[in-house]
Amino acid sequence: MTFDHTPHPTPTSPERLQEILASPGFGTHFTDHTSVIDWTAEGGWGDARVEPYGPISLDPAAAVLHYAQEIFEGMKAYRHADGGIYTFRPLENARRLNRSAVRMALPELPEELFIESLEELVSTDKAWVPDGDGEALYLRPFMFASEAFLGVRPANAVSYRVIASPAGNYFGGELKPVRIWVSRDYIRAAPGGTGAAKTGGNYAGSLAAQQQATAKGCDQVLFLDPLRENAIEELGGMNVFLVTADNRLITPALTGTILEGITRASVIQLAKDRGMQVEERQVTLEEWDAGITDGSITEAFACGTAAVITPIGELLDGERRIASAGTGEVTLSIREELLGIQTGTGEDRHGWMHRLA
Ligand code: PLP
Ligand code: COI
Numbered sequence: 001m002t003f004d005h006t007p008h009p010t011p012t013s014p015e016r017l018q019e020i021l022a023s024p025g026f027g028t029h030f031t032d033h034t035s036v037i038d039w040t041a042e043g044g045w046g047d048a049r050v051e052p053y054g055p056i057s058l059d060p061a062a063a064v065l066h067y068a069q070e071i072f073e074g075m076k077a078y079r080h081a082d083g084g085i086y087t088f089r090p091l092e093n094a095r096r097l098n099r100s101a102v103r104m105a106l107p108e109l110p111e112e113l114f115i116e117s118l119e120e121l122v123s124t125d126k127a128w129v130p131d132g133d134g135e136a137l138y139l140r141p142f143m144f145a146s147e148a149f150l151g152v153r154p155a156n157a158v159s160y161r162v163i164a165s166p167a168g169n170y171f172g173g174e175l176k177p178v179r180i181w182v183s184r185d186y187i188r189a190a191p192g193g194t195g196a197a198k199t200g201g202n203y204a205g206s207l208a209a210q211q212q213a214t215a216k217g218c219d220q221v222l223f224l225d226p227l228r229e230n231a232i233e234e235l236g237g238m239n240v241f242l243v244t245a246d247n248r249l250i251t252p253a254l255t256g257t258i259l260e261g262i263t264r265a266s267v268i269q270l271a272k273d274r275g276m277q278v279e280e281r282q283v284t285l286e287e288w289d290a291g292i293t294d295g296s297i298t299e300a301f302a303c304g305t306a307a308v309i310t311p312i313g314e315l316l317d318g319e320r321r322i323a324s325a326g327t328g329e330v331t332l333s334i335r336e337e338l339l340g341i342q343t344g345t346g347e348d349r350h351g352w353m354h355r356l357a
Contacts, residue, residue, distance in 0.1 A: 001037075001113060004049040008032035012127050020166050021130055025231045026306065031125040031164040034250065035117040039107050048113070050120050053163065059148035063155045069145035070200045071100040074305045076136035076167070077122050077356055078128045080344030085122050085357040087139070087355055088342050090115055091263045098199040099260075103316075105154035111299065115354070117141065121162050123357035126246030130166050134175075136342075138167040138306065149305025170306040171219055174337075177326050178302065178316075180222045180235065181213030184318065188223035188233060190259070195233075195257035206236040215314055216308060224285055224320065225257065231282045233257060238307045239264040242288060243299035243330045250297075253280040263303040263338070269350065270337055288315075289322050301335075309335035318348035 012032065014137065020029040024281070030053050064070050070136030075323045077085050094114040101108045117137060129137040141162045171178055186209040189195025194202060198229045209221040222240070223233040232252055234240055239261040242250040249271050254260050268278050291297030300312040311331045315322040342348025 001034055001045070001048045001116065003035070003116070004047075005120075005124070006049065006051045008052040012125075014127075014268075017128060017130060017166060018074050021132065021135060021168050023170060026167060026170050027140070027165045029165060031121075031137070031166075032126040033121055033124045035121040035162040037109070037113060037117060037160045039158040039160065044106070045107070045109065045113060047105055047122075048117070050124050051129070055307070056161075058146065061148035063145035063147055066150060067145070067152060068199070068201045069104055069106060069155055070142065071097060071104050071144075072140060072142035072200065072252075073097050073296055074198075075118075075139045075141075076138055077118075077129050077164070078136050078303055079131040082344070084355045085129050085137075085234060086342075086344065086353045086355050087118065087282060088354075089262050089266070089352045090118060090356075092204060092265070093141070096198065096262070097143070100199055101143065103194060104199050106145070109143070109160055114141065115160050117160070118198065118207055119356045121164060122248055122336050126357050127166060128164065128166055132168070134308075134339075135166070135168050138165045140164065146192040159338070167306070169291060170308075171329060172276060175235050175310065175327070177324070178219040178309040179217060179290075180220055180302075180312055180315045181209070181218035182215055182315055183223050183318040185209070185211040185212070186223075187226065188236075190227075196254070196259060198259060204234070208263060210236055222285075222315065224242045224332060228282060228284075230285045232285055232288065234259065234261075235302050237309070238302035238304035241267060241303065242283065242291070242297050242300050243328060244291070245298050247330070248277045248279060250279045250281070250283050263312075265307060265309070265336060266352070267303055267309070267334055270334055273336075273349075285317070292324060299331050300324045301328075301331040309338060 009296035082097040094111040098108040105173045143160040147155040213221045220235040311327040
């Protein structure tokens with residue numbers, strides 16, 4: 001599909017980019033443009049374009065505002081030493097977007113259109129891709145029901161867009177272990193629900209738990225499954241791994257209630273490449289707690305596009321503090337290897353990087 005271009009009159013300057021990266025918060029400043037593709041039940045996908053970033057005009061009855069028919073993705077673009085801008089495993093994001101689309105009764109977007117929408121935006125806003133340590137351009141593709149109606153049914157008009165935001169460390173400043181709040185009052189997902197879809201409602205539903213976490217001085221929430229002996233599920237926006245003293249990795253299996261993280265899949269591959277044993281299975285909070293106490297679980301980390309790989313320093317379960325390990329060696333080493341591939345300093349032996357511009 002050919003993308004129409006409406007250029008923005010004021011592209012960014014290197015000084016402005018540095019100012020934005022130095023300011024606190026994740027996803028607070030956006031590049032000059034957005035990729036857009038619209039869909040109607042009659043005409044399918046069409047009217048692909050790159051237009052200046054700005055507010056969207058929506059009918060107050062637009063279905064997304066009432067029934068949250070919406071999905072999104074999250075990925076990053078990195079500036080490599082060869083001058084190219086690359087992203088990590090974008091076909092996996094395209095496929096996950098389409099799995100989310102099926103679950104939320106939204107139209108699937110052809111994979112090549114998804115990739116093109118990223119290429120068009122990133123080549124237009126190339127000046128916005130930072131190259132500092134831990135910095136990247138965060139890409140946020142999303143799709144929502146734009147049709148105006150109040151009946152509850154899948155919308156016949158949908159809009160797909162990509163916006164982009166220069167990003168440093170998700171938790172701000174230097175890499176440091178995060179504190180995790182164990183959510184006992186709220187769960188994130190249930191069998192047959194939308195937990196495996198990347199849809200806004202999952203995140204809206206996590207906010208009350210995140211408010212509790214913040215009030216307790218924690219960075220993220222750990223969700224449990226009380227129906228499966230308090231099996232650990234995932235954090236509000238990241239998957240979880242435990243590292244054992246005998247060099248195994250343990251992570252919750254994909255049972256349909258957690259997001260199938262692309263970082264998670266990549267960590268599993270990198271660990272197997274090193275000869276580590278990886279166990280994708282049910283793991284309870286009790287097992288984690290006991291493992292910390294008896295020394296059999298030595299490290300824990302969170303992983304995701306925004307968080308990359310972030311060590312988990314401690315858990316707070318009500319008033320009880322469960323100390324984890326701080327920044328462990330295995331965590332750091334896998335983080336370095338993954339970042340090396342993503343930023344182009346390490347060998348990309350699985351062919352994971354895709355040149356966007
Ligand atoms: N789990 C949740 C709930 C997320 O929002 C994310 C972030 O995208 C992840 C896990 C990690 O997924 P990925 O590694 O594909 O970014
Ligand atoms: C991501 O890592 O891309 C996420 O979506 C996590 C969070 C910012 C929602």
